Amino acid sequence: MNKKILAAFFVAITSLHLVAAEPSAFGAGNLDNPTPYGLTSSEKTVLQNKNNLKKVVVKSNNQANEVDSLRERIDGLQSIIESLSRKSHENKKMLSSLLDKTSEELKNSDESEKRLGEISDVNTQAVDELKKVVDTINLNYVSKDEFNKLVNSVNKFKDLVAKELKGNTKKHKNVSSLDSMKNFDVATQAKVFYDKKYYTKGIEYYSHLILKNYKPANAHFMIGQMNFKRKKYADAISFYKKSAALYSSASYMPELMLNTAISMNKTGDKKNAQAFFKGIVKKYPDSSAANSARKYIK
Numbered sequence: 001m002n003k004k005i006l007a008a009f010f011v012a013i014t015s016l017h018l019v020a021a022e023p024s025a026f027g028a029g030n031l032d033n034p035t036p037y038g039l040t041s042s043e044k045t046v047l048q049n050k051n052n053l054k055k056v057v058v059k060s061n062n063q064a065n066e067v068d069s070l071r072e073r074i075d076g077l078q079s080i081i082e083s084l085s086r087k088s089h090e091n092k093k094m095l096s097s098l099l100d101k102t103s104e105e106l107k108n109s110d111e112s113e114k115r116l117g118e119i120s121d122v123n124t125q126a127v128d129e130l131k132k133v134v135d136t137i138n139l140n141y142v143s144k145d146e147f148n149k150l151v152n153s154v155n156k157f158k159d160l161v162a163k164e165l166k167g168n169t170k171k172h173k174n175v176s177s178l179d180s181m182k183n184f185d186v187a188t189q190a191k192v193f194y195d196k197k198y199y200t201k202g203i204e205y206y207s208h209l210i211l212k213n214y215k216p217a218n219a220h221f222m223i224g225q226m227n228f229k230r231k232k233y234a235d236a237i238s239f240y241k242k243s244a245a246l247y248s249s250a251s252y253m254p255e256l257m258l259n260t261a262i263s264m265n266k267t268g269d270k271k272n273a274q275a276f277f278k279g280i281v282k283k284y285p286d287s288s289a290a291n292s293a294r295k296y297i298k
Helices: 003-014 018-025 041-101 110-140 144-171 183-195 199-211 216-229 233-246 253-266 270-283 288-294
Strands: none
Touching: 183 199, 183 216, 199 216, 216 233, 216 253, 233 253, 253 270, 253 288, 270 288
16 A cells, blocks of 8 residues: 555544545555555456456567567578579689680699589589588578468457457346346345355356446445455455445445455455554444454554
8 A cells, every 4th residue: 555545544533534534545456566455346357357468469569579680690691692692603604704715625624623522512512511501490490381370370369359358348248137036026036146145146146237237335234244254355355445445434334344344354354454443443443343343453
């Protein structure tokens, strides 16, 4: 948590205005944290997409660097081939000139044999060097077809990411069987599931109410409660945070803050947990939550 948010939080406690500062005092939901916790469903989706896109960028940059390196090496080989080609052309001209000027007697002389041998050796050497260049190209450089396959692979990956992002959007638009029920009835049944500890169904029903924007602060609080009872403390914090941001004057705020502080304590955020425990005692001194909070204060 950055210093500005902490400073604001402590000032709020001192001035007995903790309610207005509660949402900003949460340490969860920081996407820049190497190990973020307490993310909302939207924040989790953003973090996942951010990581996927970062991988695409890194892979594209690596491939671009490889292509630039290949171009530089091919340019160097092109210079070598051109040099060998010039040598071969000069040798051919030299041989043709010698054959034109040499008589039958010159052909039989040692000098002629020596010159012809030198020319033959030079040509042989040039051919060998050219073979090595060709072998190097075949071994170390990708063909045009292979390069095209690589580009197609990158494009397919980009399409996959785009479909995933689009799919995440459609998930929220799927028709639910709860759509045929009145929101009031869904809320009533959700509370029944909560009381019976049917948390899976309870979370499903309260999540539907959030999508319908029916008492969303209470729905977030209840899902936070079920995650808290399941000991999924990071998830509980994220829902408590959203509930407090939506309705900071709710009657359940003392319990919300107490469970938030306990969740922070469980996840290792001891410093902020202590701040919450002290804030509960100061703002709700006569509540049962304050009595519980005093046991945690060092």
